[in-house]
Amino acid sequence: MQETGKIKLGISIGDLNGIGCEVVLKTFEDSRMLDFCTPVIFASNKTISHQKTDLGFEINYNGIHEASKAIDGKINVVNVWKETPVINFGEPTPESGKYAIQSLKAAVAALKNDEIDVLVTAPINKNNIQADDFKFPGHTDYLAQELEGESLMFMVADGLRVGLLTDHVAVKDVAASITPQLIRSKITTISNSLKMDFGIRKPKIALLGINPHSGDNGVIGKEDDEVLKPVIKEMSEKGHLVFGPYSADSFFGSDNYKNFDAILAAYHDQGLIPFKTLSFGKGVNFTAGLNKVRTSPDHGTAYEIAGKGKADHSSFKEAVFMAIQIFKNRQEYKELVANPLKKHKLKRQS
Template sequence: MTHKIRVGITHGDMNGIGYETILKAFSQPTLFELCTPIVYGSDQAAQAHRQQLGLETTWKVVASAEAAKEGQLNLVDVTEGAEVKVNFGQPSAEAGRWAHQALERAAEDVKAGKIDVVVTCPINKASIQSESFQFPGHTEFFEARSEGSALMILMNELLRVALATVHVPIKEVPEQITIERVETCIRQILASLKRDFDCSSPRLAVLSLNPHNGDEGLLGKEEQDVLQPLIAQLQAEGLPVFGTYSPDGFFGAGAYRHFDAVLAMYHDQGLAPFKALSMDDGVNFTAGLNIVRTSPDHGTAFDIAGKGVASELSLLQAIYAAIDIYRHRLSYDEANANPLPFTPRHHRDDRRQRQS
């Protein structure tokens, strides 16, 4: 690679804390040694946040990602000169429209190879909805704009948590816990641990859907009928999959420390303990796609927008994670591009005998 990794950063909802975290993150010049940042957003919105917060971070408006320069914070203005007004902490259709436009430009550019990775600042999922954006969140949007099957993984230095179901109502979760779906998730996670995180021998824990592992069917049969038979089948194949574990005891006893990743059955089952443990360094990674996309694990935080108290640590971790995953993929793909053909042992023995 002849250039620094080009990190596309979408500004999210301009009335939230996205710009505050971006400007704080790039107030230190050391980050420019790792990457070339390209913000997809609004020059007017960025200026409004800088003035409100009293920050001194500077940026250069560039016409496109190709025009971005190393050693500076670049900004592609997706509003194209339109008048933009920031209302700190207030959801609005205008903010949703510009959040969507930033996502579309970044998705186009990463697909075209103009940027290497995407880091998304938080959106307001209600404000962004329109005829052209009808997705529950970033994960589903990027799945539709790229290749592959998306899998949400929340991660920090302590653990990685993947979700079998994401943005679905609780009442719909049990019907989606099928052998096919969970098996796909397990295989995706193991593949991602090897390619994206450089785990040569990953270990995966699977949580139960029901309390107390279903209490032998008294509290639900998904463990007996779906999860445990599937785990036994995959273990017979030699895959390092273990469970099922009752979530309360699993997290309470710190058992997650013995695994490289955990598969939760639904959103809050995985995210509630993760966020309780993650403090300010959590990262959301969309695995399973042909692009690298990460984000901080917090929301728009309208309640503190414009007050100068938002932490940039999660955004920084999301940027570092995107860079690391991109590099791991390059190394993994290069190492596995031309694997040596497998030769059965008896053929190898025959060849040695002929050579002797």
């Protein structure tokens, strides 16, 4: 645990035929990263050895059988499997999906048992991970089942933070999925996360409309007037600084997003297209609202460049730093909540 050393940062290796292993190794090829955390990779000695040879890395690591045995100052590899997976860079295979899930399950188990402090997940393929014992569209849904809390997909880069009302939901099902209860839950989750994870005392949150032009007063759809607006009014009366709904087509281009601490988009592409346009390569996917910290890079498996040494590890590195910072922010927040006098003293000093 972190109390007895550096933050133990667990890493699920992702799809072995994608760029996951490459961005992990590139990140920790810089030995200075070991000053910030103790990396614990869930894979196997043979797998990491073959990957680093294929990709041309000169990296030493410490093989262990359980995360609790990780050593500070070293790259630790938990041996999740004994066999040697066949690597076919650029090709999503059932085998690469199987090992991606084995790595993820082992890492989440260690996270739940406090053998690691935070988790950073390398990219998986949503198709080849499907199995009899794993029927989830992605990391977020699985983590929501395994960890306590109300999960929120939260894309973060510098001062830009975009959360989603609905994430992996078909567009045809979006409007029906957005209920007053869901909106209340997501506003509460994003507000709590901004306070606890990012240190923002009075967060301002903007909601984007469900329909084009937020429905144009019911001409293009009634969901914004009948579902979003009443809940925004209700939550505002309860003390939340929440505003909208704003027309999504001009919200980012006009720089209006800079006036808010976070934006809550109605559905996946409405939020992620502008987010990735503004911050690609620097963005981080953070699963807010859970009792444990999980981040990931804002890109996928990138099969087209896998095995070629061309992958940019910037986003994965940002995910590592963000996981560390959020973990520290949560500890500080807990201390302030537990010790109101300290909180009062800090306010007087500021």
